[in-house]
Amino acid sequence: MILADDEKAMLDGAGGVAKQKAMELLVRYAEALGAERLVDTNNIAGVPGSSTLFLQKYFEEHAGDGSFEAVFSLYDLDAAEVMSVPKAAGNCCHLQGGMDLEHWADLGMSREALEHQREDETELARHGVRIMKTCTPYLAGNLPVQGEHCAWMESSAVVYCNSVIGARTNTEGRESTSAAILTGKIPDWGLHRDEYRRGTHLVHVETTPVESVMDWGMLGYFIGGTVEENIPVVTGAIRRADPLRHKHFGAAAASSGGVEMYHIVGVTPEAATLEMALGSRKPAATIKYGAEERRRVYETLNANGRDPYVDYVMLGCPHASIDQFREVARLLEGKKIKTHLWMFTSRAVKTVADMSGFTKKIEDAGGLVMTDTCSAIARAVPKGTKVVALDSAKQVHYLPAMVGVEAWFGTTEDCINAAQTGRWTGELR
Ligand code: F3S
Secondary structure (H helix, E strand, O other), rough: OOOOOOHHHHOOHHHOHHHHHHHHHHHHHHHHHHHOOOEEEOOEEEEOOOOHHHHHHHHHHHHHHOOHHHHHHHHHOOOOOOOOOOOOEEEEEEEOOOOOOOOOOOOOOOOOHHHHHHHHOOOOOOOEEEOOOOOOOOOOOOOOOOEHHHHHEOHHHHHHHHHOOEEEOEEEOHHHHHHHHOOOOOOOOHHOOOHHOOOEEEEEEEEEEEHHHHHHHHHHHHHHHEEEEEEEEEEEEOOOOOOHHHHHHHHHHHOOOOOOOEEOOOOOOOOOOOOHHOOOOOOOEEEEEEEHHHHHHHHHOOOOOOOOOOOOOEEOOOOOOHHHHHHHHHHOOOOOOOOOEEEEEOOHHHHHHOOOHHHHHHHHHOOOEEEEOHHHHHHHOOOOOOOEEOOOOHHHHHHHHHOOOOOEEOOOHHHHHHHHHEEEEOOOO
């Protein structure tokens, strides 16, 4: 590997032992990937040093130290000793976590876990980490520019970062993002490089235009399942590209497959033309998405729903945008719901929702707005839940298997109807 002078110095210990360990980890990682060099990054989204009560107790028991610095050293950096962890070298934020600090009891968490979470956040802030606690950092104030090298975890955020913003990141892990936080470096490999950002598979949309958020989610789910870890180039009848639709499309494609980047011709920044999106190469396959494929993906997403009596409606996967709050508040205004309804978002978006009166309307109807986490990450649904209604293809993919529930998939309006009547009546229109 070719290392720059500042990288060599860190490796030799000039920045202290924690930076040295971080650099050693990055060099090992880069060599395993076949990367020839590292690249500078000043935008990192990870979960540095954070731990659950379980992890803290594990390190207490096995290493005699369950502190933030111990978890960061032994777990994040894979070091053999507990080191003093310096402040972050650049801009970094914490992604989603395991609990809401206000509604922790509804999530089935203990007061002890809450106290631990608070201590964790104090340490994060002390180490210069912005506590965004969201899977949608791009909606909460962390918005890189086109071409910027980032080091992000969270598949739905990674695909948005690459495809919609045109910034550059691979799907990093906890160890690599924590090492990047201390060094400001990440392997120059994969989606950091032009040659790996070109489309590989062509998907032509030949159905009634893909326009609704639900349709964007279904198309993403179909594409992920079809192209797996490749880079799709989408053409045809796809309309109303906006952040909300991209959010649902990318999250679904990253769940049913491993899509980290997509192009939509004439829409996404590296796909002004088909030729640009494909890099003048022939696609490995051309795939059609028509009425039949659309019907099949809808059936797949509803395959797990049998009982029409819904107990729980979960909204906000990926974390809800302010537009979604406005829509849900409009649908619920002056109404009362029969089921549980939890809506998840970031603290930043919730603050705007609170000030805009949206949270109050949702809560007056009987819903709860939570931040930082979601039912899948917290592995928590309201007590006794057997049947859940969802407007996110990604959440349908994960939640039933994680918490053992049946799930229905539809529009946000279908979900709100289910919350009001207690019955699922959604259908493909
Ligand atoms: Fe976010 Fe949870 Fe969905 S972390 S992307 S809301 S699974």
